[in-house]
Amino acid sequence: MRYKSQTIAREYLVAALLLFLLQVVFGLLNITKYIWGYDPLLNIIPFNVSRAIHINLLVFWLLLALMGATYYMVADELKTEIYSAKLGRVQLGILLASGVAAIVGYLFQWNFGMPFLEQPTVVKLAIVVAALIFLANIGLTMFKNHHTLTRMTATLLGGMVMLAVMFLFGIPFMDNLSTQYYYWWWVIHLWVEGAWELIAASLVGWALIKVTGVSRQRIEGWVFAEVCLVLLTGVIGTGHHYYWIGTPRYWLWWGAIFSAAEPIPILMMLVDTVRHMLGARTLRTVNTLGLAWLGASAFVHFMGAGVWGFGQTLPQINRWTHGTQITASHGHFAFWGAYGMLAIALMYIILPELSGQSTEHGSKVGFTAFVSMNFSMIFMVMALLIAGIVQVYFQRVLGMEYLQTQGHMRLWYEVVLVAGSVFFVGTLLVLWDLLRLARTLPVGEPIPETEPEAIPGD
Ligand code: HEM
Ligand code: HEM
Numbered sequence: 001m002r003y004k005s006q007t008i009a010r011e012y013l014v015a016a017l018l019l020f021l022l023q024v025v026f027g028l029l030n031i032t033k034y035i036w037g038y039d040p041l042l043n044i045i046p047f048n049v050s051r052a053i054h055i056n057l058l059v060f061w062l063l064l065a066l067m068g069a070t071y072y073m074v075a076d077e078l079k080t081e082i083y084s085a086k087l088g089r090v091q092l093g094i095l096l097a098s099g100v101a102a103i104v105g106y107l108f109q110w111n112f113g114m115p116f117l118e119q120p121t122v123v124k125l126a127i128v129v130a131a132l133i134f135l136a137n138i139g140l141t142m143f144k145n146h147h148t149l150t151r152m153t154a155t156l157l158g159g160m161v162m163l164a165v166m167f168l169f170g171i172p173f174m175d176n177l178s179t180q181y182y183y184w185w186w187v188i189h190l191w192v193e194g195a196w197e198l199i200a201a202s203l204v205g206w207a208l209i210k211v212t213g214v215s216r217q218r219i220e221g222w223v224f225a226e227v228c229l230v231l232l233t234g235v236i237g238t239g240h241h242y243y244w245i246g247t248p249r250y251w252l253w254w255g256a257i258f259s260a261a262e263p264i265p266i267l268m269m270l271v272d273t274v275r276h277m278l279g280a281r282t283l284r285t286v287n288t289l290g291l292a293w294l295g296a297s298a299f300v301h302f303m304g305a306g307v308w309g310f311g312q313t314l315p316q317i318n319r320w321t322h323g324t325q326i327t328a329s330h331g332h333f334a335f336w337g338a339y340g341m342l343a344i345a346l347m348y349i350i351l352p353e354l355s356g357q358s359t360e361h362g363s364k365v366g367f368t369a370f371v372s373m374n375f376s377m378i379f380m381v382m383a384l385l386i387a388g389i390v391q392v393y394f395q396r397v398l399g400m401e402y403l404q405t406q407g408h409m410r411l412w413y414e415v416v417l418v419a420g421s422v423f424f425v426g427t428l429l430v431l432w433d434l435l436r437l438a439r440t441l442p443v444g445e446p447i448p449e450t451e452p453e454a455i456p457g458d
């Protein structure tokens with residue numbers, strides 16, 4: 001850490017970690033409801049409520065992590081203090097208060113209804129206020145002293161502005177359900193396959209320069225090309241959600257063609273990350289765990305979003321798989337790989353730097369967490385996929401009733417419960433490891449310079 005105001009990143013990241021743990025607890029609760037015939041919590045936290053809390057916490061902790069990392073990264077890139085650390089704390093306070101209000105509200109059926117956007121309108125408006133504070137704070141940090149934006153910070157700002165603007169389309173209540181869902185995808189799809197991709201691309205680029213020492217020119221040119229391609233394919237690719245909701249038929253073509261091309265930039269990002277990591281083999285100092293999470297994230301991003309997404313994006317296939325557990329399998333794989341793993345990678349890079357701790361070789365606990373979480377997630381995703389295939393066959397091909405079909409899927413839900421329990425243990429370990437790294441050690445030693453030198457000939 002070079003700038004005092006960067007410590008607000010720690011508050012965001014620690015809050016994100018705690019909410020992540022809570023998200024996983026609600027995931028386990030969700031799956032037990034699929035398995036057990038009798039639900040003791042039926043009248044307190046029914047399935048729709050525990051599902052809403054699970055996915056809201058997901059979006060919430062990821063946003064906190066990305067915002068925290070943004071504060072840290074912008075100061076680091078532009079070599080300046082954050083415009084106002086105080087505003088950053090006010091923003092965090094508003095977000096946390098909105099989150100608590102939303103979750104408590106769901107328990108009392110105070111719910112807007114659309115998945116991921118269940119927050120009642122007043123809570124959404126409070127989130128808009130927090131988003132405005134955030135944009136103003138990073139915008140002023142960027143422009144106040146006539147800082148020249150790097151391409152990475154410009155992309156990050158673009159992603160954050162897009163994220164905030166798209167959220168507005170999730171606020172109005174519409175009388176027509178098709179129209180409501182038409183715009184719902186402007187938030188959900190254009191977030192994860194648009195705005196968040198820009199944010200992720202710039203943070204990954206920044207993190208790669210930091211931990212591998214690769215030259216800036218090489219990273220920046222690619223990030224820019226990837227980002228343009230993400231937008232080109234992702235924006236019209238929204239059509240892959242417009243096949244069956246009452247929108248015009250041309251979306252079958254537009255959605256199919258453009259979304260089928262979406263894996264290309266994601267593959268480019270994977271190739272790029274691997275290339276830079278291989279090129280950095282001669283490094284003297286490496287943040288092993290940070291690098292491991294970063295590389296693995298690029299791979300799982302490609303598998304979960306690119307391969308799993310592509311597998312169900314053509315209308316000829318989606319017609320059978322739409323809204324089944326195959327979708328849930330993709331949702332878990334993609335969110336985990338693209339954003340969950342990235343958030344953890346960023347924490348491994350930022351938290352030790354903030355507290356001045358060394359991370360060169362990583363801890364045993366950290367590696368155990370890495371292995372257990374990623375393997376158990378693969379088991380979960382595979383089990384959900386098989387459950388989904390069973391569902392498509394019995395329900396869509398044979399025409400069996402929904403609930404009868406669920407009986408045939410139970411074995412695979414049980415696998416999800418077992419794998420999810422291992423994932424939960426991994427979450428506790430990663431939390432332990434990261435909170436340990438977040439602690440500033442009592443000895444008042446000067447902070448060592450951790451940035452590796454550029455690779456010769458790069
Ligand atoms: C990081 C990027 C991505 C994330 C986080 C993500 C996440 C999700 C989630 C959570 C859903 C379920 C939404 C719902 O109905 O509640 C979904 C649906 C879908 N995704 Fe993705 N996705 C990503 C990228 C992609 C890509 C690149 C493609 C195509 C190549 C794709 C294709 C689809 C399709 C076709 C559906 C609809 C499934 C259905 O009809 O039920 N996704 N995605
Ligand atoms: C112990 C671990 C977890 C378990 C047992 C679990 C279980 C579940 C269950 C049962 C659902 C409801 C699916 C349905 O509506 O039929 C769900 C939804 C969801 N979970 Fe998890 N989850 C876990 C962790 C995670 C993690 C770590 C992430 C992301 C990083 C995640 C992302 C999601 C998403 C995006 C959805 C909505 C999927 C959709 O709309 O199709 N979950 N989860």
Ligand SMILES: [Fe+2]
Binds near residue numbers: 189240
């Ligand atoms: Fe999509």
